[in-house]
Amino acid sequence: MERDKTEKLILRARHGDAEAFVELMERYKQSMYKTAKAWLIREEDVADAISETILDCFEHLDTLKEPRYFGTWLVRILINNCSSIRKQNRKCGPAAEPGLLDGAGSFGMAGAVSEDNRAFLEYLEPLNEEDRKLMILFYVWGFRTREIAELLHLRETTVKARLQRGREKIKKSFFPLVV
Amino acid sequence: MRKEKNGVLSRELVIPEETQKKIEAAYDIVRAKSSEARGESAGGHRHIWKPSAAVVLAAAMILVCGLGVAAAVGHFTKQVEESDGTASYTFEINYELKPVEVTAVPEYLPEDMTLADGDKYGSGKDDGRDISIWAMNMADVDYYMQRMDFTGVEKVEKTTIQGMEAHLITYRDAEKYRKPKDIYMFNPEDGYVLWVWGDYAVSMEELEKVAGSLTITVTENPDLAYMTEEEKEEEAQLEKEAQEAWEAAVNRGVAPEDITAVGETLEGADFIGASYTIEEAAIYDSLYDVPGYTPDGVCDREKAAPWLNEDGTHKPYLRSTLDENGQIVEEKETGVKFLAVTATVRQEKAYDAEWDNGTPFDAVLVRLEKNEDGRLVQAPDRYAAVPSEDYELQMGGSCFYLNQAADTMDGARYFWRHMEAGDSQTYTMVFAVDEDLAENREELQNLVLWFNGTGNDPENPRYSALW
Structure with a gap:
C-alpha cells in the first residue's frame, strides 16, 4: 500500500505536480536527515546536503525508470552529495570536521539538543564512520545487505561483518560489564 | 522488504x-521551477571532455623520461x-596519467x-534477460580489476x-x-574499461x-585519484578482519x-510478537497424502505442477x-519426497x-552439522539443481505449500498473515526433500x-527441532 502511494506520487511529480514531489520528499525527510547526520555531523552541511539532494532529485526524476527503486536512487544521490561536501570540508582542514557529538549544537540548536537527537548521536558515537553509514542504511532505510554492498561498492560479506561489528561496539559501549 | 527494528x-x-x-527553500525552488518549466523539455547537458591530449602528453613523457x-x-x-x-587478464596501470x-x-x-x-536493465521478470553495464574508470580498474580470471570459457x-x-x-554448457x-x-587512450554483462x-x-x-561520457574529476598502497593495504586488512569476524560469528553455531x-x-x-510450536513432522511419498491437503495451499502452482x-x-x-569449492563433481537423477510439518503460531501481542x-x-x-566445539552450525550446501531444470521447489530451503486460506496481506507475501493479539493458527507446511536424505x-x-x-x-539463529 505504502509503495503504491509512493509510486503514485512519483508519477504525479513527473507530470509537473510540485506538491506531489514535496510530499514525496517529506516521506523520506527523516531518513535523509539521519543519513546526512551520520555522514556529515555539522548541521549546516546536513542542511546543504539535503536541500541539494531535493533539487537533484527534482531535476533528474525523469531518469528514474522504475519507481519501486526510488529509495536506492534517492539515497545514492544523497550519499554523493554528502561525499562532495566532506571532500570540500577536508580541504579546509581538521577544524572543519568536528566529532559526532560536537556538531549537535552548532546550527540552530543552540542550548538544548532534543533528547531523541542526542540519543541518536550517542548511539552512533562508538562507531567509526564506515560502520555508522552501514547502520543507517540497514536500520533506517531498511536496505538489504546486498543493496548496501552495491551502494557502497563493498562485498556483501564485508557489509554483514561490519554491521555485526557495529552492533558489538554499541553493545560494549552501552553495557561495558556485559560479557 | 522486511524492516529491521x-x-x-x-x-x-x-x-x-x-x-x-533550507529544506523549505528547496521546495520553493521546486515549485517555482515546476510552474515555469511545465511543458519545457527536460534537458540536461553533459560536460564532455575527451582528453586525447593526455595521449600526447603520456607519449611525450615516456619518450622524455623513460618511464x-x-x-x-x-x-x-x-x-x-x-x-x-x-x-586471464592482467592490467598494468600508467599511474602518471590522472x-x-x-x-x-x-x-x-x-x-x-x-x-x-x-546500471542494471531488465524486463522486471525473472526471465534471465537482465543486462548490467559497468563503466570502470582507472581507479576502479586499479582497485578491482588488475587481474581477472575466467573459467569454463567456451570462446x-x-x-x-x-x-x-x-x-x-561465452561459456561452456x-x-x-x-x-x-x-x-x-x-x-x-581515454582511460576506461566497459563491462557489459x-x-x-x-x-x-x-x-x-x-x-x-x-553513449560514453568522460569527465574530469579533480577528486578522483588512485588509492595509495597504504590505503589498499588498510582496505584489504579491514576486509580480512570483517570476513573473519563474520565467519566467527556465523560459525559459532548453537548449543544442541x-x-x-x-x-x-x-x-x-x-x-513481530508471535510464537511458534512444532506439533509434528512426517515424510510422505505423495503430496496428496498430506493430511488436509488442498490444491490452494500450493504457493506457485505453475512452478510445482511440472514436478508432480x-x-x-x-x-x-x-x-x-558440489565439492567444497562449489565445483560440480557429479550429476544424477534424484527422487524427492515431502516433509509435512504441522505448527501452531500464536500472536502473543x-x-x-x-x-x-x-x-x-x-x-x-x-541442515545442521556439529563443529569442532560440539556446537551446531549450518551444513554447507552439497547439492544444487542443474539450472536448466528450472527446479525451484527446494530453493532457499523454503516450503512451497501452506494449508491456509488465501493471503490477507497486501502484496505477494503468500506465507504471511495478519493476526490480532491472542489469535492462534495451526497449519501445515510442506517442504520437498531429496529422497536420499529423507x-x-x-x-x-x-x-x-x-x-x-x-x-x-x-549470528544468533534460533532453530526448532522436527523430531
Whole structure:
C-alpha cells in the first residue's frame, strides 16, 4: 500500500505536480536527515546536503525508470552529495570536521539538543564512520545487505561483518560489564 | 522488504529550524521551477571532455623520461592468456596519467527492457534477460580489476565496438548451467574499461547491439585519484578482519540444548510478537497424502505442477553434487519426497506501531552439522539443481505449500498473515526433500526449522527441532 502511494506520487511529480514531489520528499525527510547526520555531523552541511539532494532529485526524476527503486536512487544521490561536501570540508582542514557529538549544537540548536537527537548521536558515537553509514542504511532505510554492498561498492560479506561489528561496539559501549 | 527494528535509530529526530528552512527553500525552488518549466523539455547537458591530449602528453613523457611502461600509450596495457577453458587478464596501470570519470548509457535495449536500478536493465521478470553495464574508470580498474580470471570459457571472440578493442566471452554448457555472457571494451587512450554483462537468456548479438549503442561520457574529476598502497593495504586488512569476524560469528553455531524441542514454544522476534510450536513432522511419498491437503495451499502452482506425477508423487530432477569449492563433481537423477510439518503460531501481542507486514507463518528448512566445539552450525550446501531444470521447489530451503486460506496481506507475501493479539493458527507446511536424505535416519535428525518470525539473524539463529 505504502509503495503504491509512493509510486503514485512519483508519477504525479513527473507530470509537473510540485506538491506531489514535496510530499514525496517529506516521506523520506527523516531518513535523509539521519543519513546526512551520520555522514556529515555539522548541521549546516546536513542542511546543504539535503536541500541539494531535493533539487537533484527534482531535476533528474525523469531518469528514474522504475519507481519501486526510488529509495536506492534517492539515497545514492544523497550519499554523493554528502561525499562532495566532506571532500570540500577536508580541504579546509581538521577544524572543519568536528566529532559526532560536537556538531549537535552548532546550527540552530543552540542550548538544548532534543533528547531523541542526542540519543541518536550517542548511539552512533562508538562507531567509526564506515560502520555508522552501514547502520543507517540497514536500520533506517531498511536496505538489504546486498543493496548496501552495491551502494557502497563493498562485498556483501564485508557489509554483514561490519554491521555485526557495529552492533558489538554499541553493545560494549552501552553495557561495558556485559560479557 | 522486511524492516529491521532498532529502537534508537528508528525514533523520529527533531530537525532544527534552520535546516527545515533550507529544506523549505528547496521546495520553493521546486515549485517555482515546476510552474515555469511545465511543458519545457527536460534537458540536461553533459560536460564532455575527451582528453586525447593526455595521449600526447603520456607519449611525450615516456619518450622524455623513460618511464619504462613499455609501449604504454595511454592509461593501461593488458596481457591476455588463454588456455583450454580459461582466460586471464592482467592490467598494468600508467599511474602518471590522472584517472577520469566515465559513464556509459545504452541508447538501445532489447524489447520491453527498462532501467531497473542504477546500471542494471531488465524486463522486471525473472526471465534471465537482465543486462548490467559497468563503466570502470582507472581507479576502479586499479582497485578491482588488475587481474581477472575466467573459467569454463567456451570462446573469447575479439572484435571492435565503437572503435575500441572488444572481447566477447561465452561459456561452456551455457544453456544447461544458465551461464551469462560478458563483453569487455578497452580504451587505454581515454582511460576506461566497459563491462557489459548479459544474463543467460540475452543473445550475444543483442548484447553487442547494446554495447554498440552506448553513449560514453568522460569527465574530469579533480577528486578522483588512485588509492595509495597504504590505503589498499588498510582496505584489504579491514576486509580480512570483517570476513573473519563474520565467519566467527556465523560459525559459532548453537548449543544442541538451545534448539526448541517438538511441542515447546519458541518466542519469535519481539517486533513481530508471535510464537511458534512444532506439533509434528512426517515424510510422505505423495503430496496428496498430506493430511488436509488442498490444491490452494500450493504457493506457485505453475512452478510445482511440472514436478508432480498424477498420483501426487514427485518426479525426479537432475541434481549436481558440489565439492567444497562449489565445483560440480557429479550429476544424477534424484527422487524427492515431502516433509509435512504441522505448527501452531500464536500472536502473543499486537504488532509494534511501525510494523505493518503481518506475521510470517513459514520457515526455512536447515541442515545442521556439529563443529569442532560440539556446537551446531549450518551444513554447507552439497547439492544444487542443474539450472536448466528450472527446479525451484527446494530453493532457499523454503516450503512451497501452506494449508491456509488465501493471503490477507497486501502484496505477494503468500506465507504471511495478519493476526490480532491472542489469535492462534495451526497449519501445515510442506517442504520437498531429496529422497536420499529423507530415507537416511541420521541425516533426517540433522534437519531443523528456522521460522522467519524469529528474524533470521544468522549470528544468533534460533532453530526448532522436527523430531
